[in-house]
Amino acid sequence: MSENGEHRFIKACKGEPVDYTPVWFMRQAGRYMKAYRDLKEKHSFLEMCRTPELATKVTLQPLDVLGVDAAIIFADILLPLEPMGTGLEFSAGDGPVIPKPVRTLKDIENLKPVCAEEQLGFVGEAIRMTRGEIAGKIPLIGFAAAPFTLCSYMVEGGKSKDFATTKLLMAQEPAAWNLLMEKVCRVLIDYLKMQVNAGAQALQVFDSWVGCLSPGDYEEYVLPHSKKVFEGLKDVGVPVVNFNTGASSMLSLVAGAGGDVVGFDWRIHLDEARNILGPDRPVQGNMDPCILFASIPEIKKRVVDILRRAEGRPGHIFNLGHGILQHTPVDHVKAVVDMVHEYRHV
Amino acid sequence: MSENGEHRFIKACKGEPVDYTPVWFMRQAGRYMKAYRDLKEKHSFLEMCRTPELATKVTLQPLDVLGVDAAIIFADILLPLEPMGTGLEFSAGDGPVIPKPVRTLKDIENLKPVCAEEQLGFVGEAIRMTRGEIAGKIPLIGFAAAPFTLCSYMVEGGKSKDFATTKLLMAQEPAAWNLLMEKVCRVLIDYLKMQVNAGAQALQVFDSWVGCLSPGDYEEYVLPHSKKVFEGLKDVGVPVVNFNTGASSMLSLVAGAGGDVVGFDWRIHLDEARNILGPDRPVQGNMDPCILFASIPEIKKRVVDILRRAEGRPGHIFNLGHGILQHTPVDHVKAVVDMVHEYRHV
Numbered sequence: 278m279s280e281n282g283e284h285r286f287i288k289a290c291k292g293e294p295v296d297y298t299p300v301w302f303m304r305q306a307g308r309y310m311k312a313y314r315d316l317k318e319k320h321s322f323l324e325m326c327r328t329p330e331l332a333t334k335v336t337l338q339p340l341d342v343l344g345v346d347a348a349i350i351f352a353d354i355l356l357p358l359e360p361m362g363t364g365l366e367f368s369a370g371d372g373p374v375i376p377k378p379v380r381t382l383k384d385i386e387n388l389k390p391v392c393a394e395e396q397l398g399f400v401g402e403a404i405r406m407t408r409g410e411i412a413g414k415i416p417l418i419g420f421a422a423a424p425f426t427l428c429s430y431m432v433e434g435g436k437s438k439d440f441a442t443t444k445l446l447m448a449q450e451p452a453a454w455n456l457l458m459e460k461v462c463r464v465l466i467d468y469l470k471m472q473v474n475a476g477a478q479a480l481q482v483f484d485s486w487v488g489c490l491s492p493g494d495y496e497e498y499v500l501p502h503s504k505k506v507f508e509g510l511k512d513v514g515v516p517v518v519n520f521n522t523g524a525s526s527m528l529s530l531v532a533g534a535g536g537d538v539v540g541f542d543w544r545i546h547l548d549e550a551r552n553i554l555g556p557d558r559p560v561q562g563n564m565d566p567c568i569l570f571a572s573i574p575e576i577k578k579r580v581v582d583i584l585r586r587a588e589g590r591p592g593h594i595f596n597l598g599h600g601i602l603q604h605t606p607v608d609h610v611k612a613v614v615d616m617v618h619e620y621r622h623v
Numbered sequence: 624m625s626e627n628g629e630h631r632f633i634k635a636c637k638g639e640p641v642d643y644t645p646v647w648f649m650r651q652a653g654r655y656m657k658a659y660r661d662l663k664e665k666h667s668f669l670e671m672c673r674t675p676e677l678a679t680k681v682t683l684q685p686l687d688v689l690g691v692d693a694a695i696i697f698a699d700i701l702l703p704l705e706p707m708g709t710g711l712e713f714s715a716g717d718g719p720v721i722p723k724p725v726r727t728l729k730d731i732e733n734l735k736p737v738c739a740e741e742q743l744g745f746v747g748e749a750i751r752m753t754r755g756e757i758a759g760k761i762p763l764i765g766f767a768a769a770p771f772t773l774c775s776y777m778v779e780g781g782k783s784k785d786f787a788t789t790k791l792l793m794a795q796e797p798a799a800w801n802l803l804m805e806k807v808c809r810v811l812i813d814y815l816k817m818q819v820n821a822g823a824q825a826l827q828v829f830d831s832w833v834g835c836l837s838p839g840d841y842e843e844y845v846l847p848h849s850k851k852v853f854e855g856l857k858d859v860g861v862p863v864v865n866f867n868t869g870a871s872s873m874l875s876l877v878a879g880a881g882g883d884v885v886g887f888d889w890r891i892h893l894d895e896a897r898n899i900l901g902p903d904r905p906v907q908g909n910m911d912p913c914i915l916f917a918s919i920p921e922i923k924k925r926v927v928d929i930l931r932r933a934e935g936r937p938g939h940i941f942n943l944g945h946g947i948l949q950h951t952p953v954d955h956v957k958a959v960v961d962m963v964h965e966y967r968h969v
Contacts, residue, residue, distance in 0.1 A: 441948060444913040448921050488869075491889040491911055493928065523834075526871030526891045543837040545872045565837055567790040575794050582839065602787060 284416050286347045290479060290516035290538050292559045292592035298584060299346035300617040301418075302610060303520075304600030305339040306351050310607060312338045322367045326353050332403035336417075337410055342607065344614045346594075347416050347479070350407060350472070352400050354422035354483055355430060357464050360396035362389045363431055371435075378434035380442065382453040391464045393471035400468075401475035408476040419477030421469050423484035423521075424461045424506060425499045431457070440489045447498040458502040466509035473513045481518040482506060482536065488523020492530055500534055507535025518561055522599065528553050542598025548586040559592030564613075566597045569605045573612055580616045630762050632693045636825060636862035636884050638905045638938035643967040644930060645692035646960050647764075649866075650946030651685040652697050656953060658684045668713045672699050678749035682763075683756055688953065690960045692940075693762050693825070696753060696818070698746050700768035700829055701776060703810050706742035708735045709777055717781075724780035726788065728799040737810045739817035746814075747821035754822040765823030767815050769830035769867075770807045770852060771845045777803070786835045793844040804848040812855035819859045827864040828852060828882065834869020838876055846880055853881025864907055868945065874899050888944025894932040905938030910959075912943045915951045919958055926962045 285295040307313055313335060316325065325331045335351040355373050358365045364376035379385055394401065400419075407417055421427075430436075432443040447454040469480050482503075490499065503519075510517050519536025521528075525545035532539045532554050540561035541550055547563055554560065568579050580595075587593035595617045601610060631641040653659055659681060662671065671677045681697040701719050704711045710722035725731055740747065746765075753763055767773075776782075778789040793800040815826050828849075836845065849865075856863050865882025867874075871891035878885045878900050886907035887896055893909050900906065914925045926941075933939035941963045947956060 439913060439945075439948060441913040441916060444911065445916045448914065448917045488890070492892055492895075493925075494911075523869065523890075526874075528872075544834070544869075546838055549838075565790065565840075567785060567787040568794065570787060570791045571794045579839075599785075602785060 284346065286416050286594060287479065287516060289592055289594050290518070290559055292557060294591045297621040298587070298593055298595050298617050300595035300614050301345040301347040301349065302339075302343075302597055302601050303349075305343065305345060305349065305610070306335045307601060308603045309601055309605040309610070310338055310342070322353070323365070326351065326356060327399050329399050329402035329406050332399070333406040333410060336403070336407045340411070340415065343611050344618070345415070347418050348407065348411060349418040349420060349481070350400065350404050350477065352403070352420070354420070354427065354485070356397060356400065357391060357393075357421070357427065357468055358431065360389065360391040361431075361460075361464060362387065373430065373435055375430055375434045379431040379457060380446065382450065382456070385453055385457045385460065388457075388460050390460075391467065393464070393468040397468055397471065401471050404472055404475040404477055416478035417476065418479045418481055418518075419469060419472030419475075420481040420483060421465050421472075423482045423487065424458050424465060424502045425487055425490070426483060426485045427461050427465070428454075428457055429486050431461075437486075440486065444490075444494065447494065451498065454498060455502075458499075462502050462505045462509070465506055469506075469510055470513055473515055477515065479516045479518065480510065480513070481520055481540070484519075484521045484524070484531065487521050487531060492527040495524075495527060495530055500530065503531075503534035520561070525550065532558065538592075538594065540596065544598070546586055547583055547593075551587075551590070556590055557592070559594070560587070561594040561596050563596070563598045566599050566602050566605070569597075569601065569609045569613070573609070576609060576613060577616055580613055581620065584617065584620045630692065632762050632940060633825065633862060635938055635940050636864070636905055638903060640937045644933070644939055644941050644963050646941035646963040647691040647693040647695065648685075648689075648943055648947050648956060649695075651689065651691060651695065651956070652681045653947060654949045655947050655951040655956070656684055656688070668699070669711070672697065672702060673745050675745050675748035675752050678745070679752040679756060682749070682753045686757070686761065689957050690964070691761070693764055694753065694757060695764040695766060695827070696746065696750050696823065698749070698766070700766070700773065700831070702743060702746065703737060703739075703767070703773065703814055704777065706735065706737040707777075707806075707810060708733065719776065719781055721776055721780045725777040725803065726792065728796065728802070731799055731803045731806065734803075734806050736806075737813065739810070739814040743814055743817065747817050750818055750821040750823055762824035763822065764825045764827055764864075765815065765818030765821075766827040766829060767811050767818075769828045769833065770804050770811060770848045771833055771836070772829060772831045773807050773811070774800075774803055775832050777807075783832075786832065790836075790840065793840065797844065800844060801848075804845075808848050808851050808855070811852055815852075815856055816859055819861055823861065825862045825864065826856065826859070827866055827886070830865075830867045830870070830877065833867050833877060838873040841870075841873060841876055846876065849877075849880035866907070871896070878904065884938075884940065886942065890944070892932055893929055893939075897933075897936070902936055903938070905940070906933070907940040907942050909942070909944045912945050912948050912951070915943075915947065915955045915959070919955070922955060922959060923962055926959055927966065930963065930966045
C-alpha cells in the first residue's frame with residue numbers, strides 16, 4: 278500500500294507517479310505451479326472455476342510466492358457461455374469445446390439473457406472470499422473476454438486457426454452479428470459490474486483473438502460494441518484495462534474502444550506503443566512469456582529494456598504480453614518481480 | 624504480355640505502370656480445387672512435390688480456370704530440410720513433422736550442406752517443365768521460406784503455438800542460433816538461385832511465422848540473416864518478393880531486410896503500409912482469405928477497397944494476405960481475378 282492508501286497498481290492505472298513499477302502476470306495462477314497442478318489432480322478446471330473456495334485458493338497461490346502487485350481472480354473468459362445456453366466443456370489438452378455453437382440468426386435469438394449475480398455468482402463469491410484473504414495487501418482484478426473474443430468462441434465452437442466462420446458471419450450477416458455482439462455486450466457489462474460489486478478493484482477486458490482481424494473489420498464490426506462495454510463500465514469506479522493480443526498494427530484503433538489502461542503484447546516496442554497512444558494513456562505490458570525460459574541474465578536484459586522504454590512517464594504496469602506458459606520455472610517469474618521492483622534503484 | 628514484352632506482373636514488381644493490376648494467389652493450386660484433390664488421392668503431398676510431372680500438373684491446374692497473372696511453382700517451403708538431414712514427413716491433418724529436430728550446437732554442426740541442383744533438382748525440373756507448358760503467357764514464380772521460418776520448423780520439429788523452443792535457442796545460445804541461420808541462408812540462396820537458373824521469373828521469400836517475434840528479437844537475431852538472403856539474390860536478375868505474415872507492426876523493420884516487393888497480410892490497410900514503406904516500394908496483398916467465403920457483392924466491396932487504397936501509384940500486385948483456405952469456392956476466386964482486372968474501367 279502506498280502512503281495515501283492507494284496501491285501502486287491502482288495509481289499506475291490512473292497514470293499517477295508510483296514508488297516503483299507495479300507488476301503482475303496474466304495466468305500467474307496456473308499449471309506452471311506445483312500447488313496448482315496438485316489441486317488440478319483432484320478437481321476439473323471448470324469445478325475449480327465454479328467453486329469459490331477452490332477459485333480463491335488458486336488465486337492466492339502465486340501471491341506470496343511471487344510478490345506481485347495485484348491478484349487476478351481465478352476464472353475463465355468462457356464462463357458466461359453456459360448461462361447463455363451454448364454449453365461449455367474443457368477437453369484435456371484440446372482446450373474449450375462449445376457444444377452448441379451459434380451460427381444462425383435463430384441460434385442468436387435463442388441465446389438466453391444472463392443474470393450474472395445469480396448465474397455467475399460463484400465468481401462474485403470467489404472475489405469476496407479472496408478479498409477477505411488478501412486483506413487489503415494488494416488489489417484484486419476481475420476480468421472478462423471482450424465481445425469479439427467471446428463471440429468468436431461461440432461461433433467457431435472452440436479454438437480456431439483462421440476464424441473463417443466468425444468473419445463470414447460478420448461480413449455476410451451483419452444484422453445477426455450485431456445482435457450477437459449486443460447480447461454478449463449486455464452479459465459482459467452485467468458480469469463485470471457484478472465483479473466490481475463483489476469487490477474487484479480493477480477490471481481487465483481480454484480481446485485475445487482480435488489480432489486475426491483487419492483494421493477495417495475491427496472498425497466496422499467490433500469497435501462499436503467494444504466501446505459500449507468500456508462506456509458501460511465508466512461509472513463503476515475502478516480502473517479498466519483494455520488488453521489486446523496481436524493488434525499492435527491497429528493499436529490506436531483498439532485503444533479507441535476505451536479503457537483506462539491499454540495492454541498489448543511484445544510485437545511492438547513499449548515506447549513506440551506509447552507514441553501511438555499518447556503520453557497520458559497508461560500502458561501494461563509487454564514481455565514475451567517465452568523469455569521466462571531463458572537464463573536470469575537474459576531475462577534481466579529484457580526486463581530492463583522494457584522498463585527503460587517506459588521511463589520518464591508514470592502509468593506503466595509491468596506484465597507479459599500473454600499468459601505464463603505451462604513449463605515456466607517459478608523462480609524465473611519471481612526473479613522478474615524482483616527485477617521490476619529493484620529497477621527504481623538503477 | 625504487355626506491349627514491350629514484359630508481363631504486367633513483372634512490371635508491377637519493378638514499380639512500373641501497368642495496364643491493370645496483376646493478381647495471383649498464394650496457394651492458388653491446392654485442396655480447394657477438385658483437380659488437385661483428385662490427384663492427391665493417388666499421390667502423397669511429398670510425392671507430388673518431388674515428381675516434376677506432378678508438380679507441373681498441379682502448378683498449371685489453376686491458371687486457365689482463374690486467369691491469374693502469375694503461376695507459382697508447386698512445392699513446399701520445407702523441401703530443403705530433407706537434404707539438410709532433419710527428415711521431413713507430412714501426417715494427414717497434422718501438418719509437417721520433422722523427425723530429427725535441431726536443438727543443440729551439435730545438431731546444428733551435423734547439418735549437411737546442400738547442393739540444390741543435385742538434391743532439390745526436382746524443383747528445378749518442375750520449373751523447366753512448367754515454363755515449357757506456360758509458353759510465356761504468364762511469369763512463373765519460384766519460392767522458399769525465409770531463414771527464420773525454416774529454422775523455426777527445424778527447432779520446433781513441426782508447427783508451434785508459441786515458438787518457445789526457437790526463441791529460447793536464439794536468446795540463450797545466440798552463437799548456435801547464428802550458425803544455424805547461416806547454414807540455412809546458404810542453402811536458401813543456393814536453392815533460390817537454382818530455381819532462377821531453371822527458369823523462375825520471380826521469387827517469393829515466405830517469412831510465415833515471423834509475426835511471433837518482438838521487433839527487438841527480429842532486429843537482433845533474424846534481420847541480419849534475412850538481409851543476407853536478399854543480398855545474395857540481388858544479381859539473379861528477377862524481382863524478389865519479401866512476404867511476411869503478422870508482422871504489420873514492424874513492417875519497416877521486415878521490409879528493411881530487402882526484396883523488391885513487400886508482401887503483407889490484411890492486418891494493416893494497404894495505404895497505411897505504403898505510407899510506412901515509402902512511395903517507391905512495390906507492394907503485394909492484402910485481402911483476408913476468409914473473405915473468399917462471402918457473397919460476391921461482399922467480396923467486391925473488399926477487393927475495391929484494396930484497389931482504391933493502392934490507387935495513384937504503380938507497383939501493386941493483388942494477392943491475399945495468406946494462402947487460399949481449403950473449402951474456398953473456386954468461382955469466388957475466379958471472380959476476384961475478374962474484379963481486379965475490370966477495376967481499371969471503374
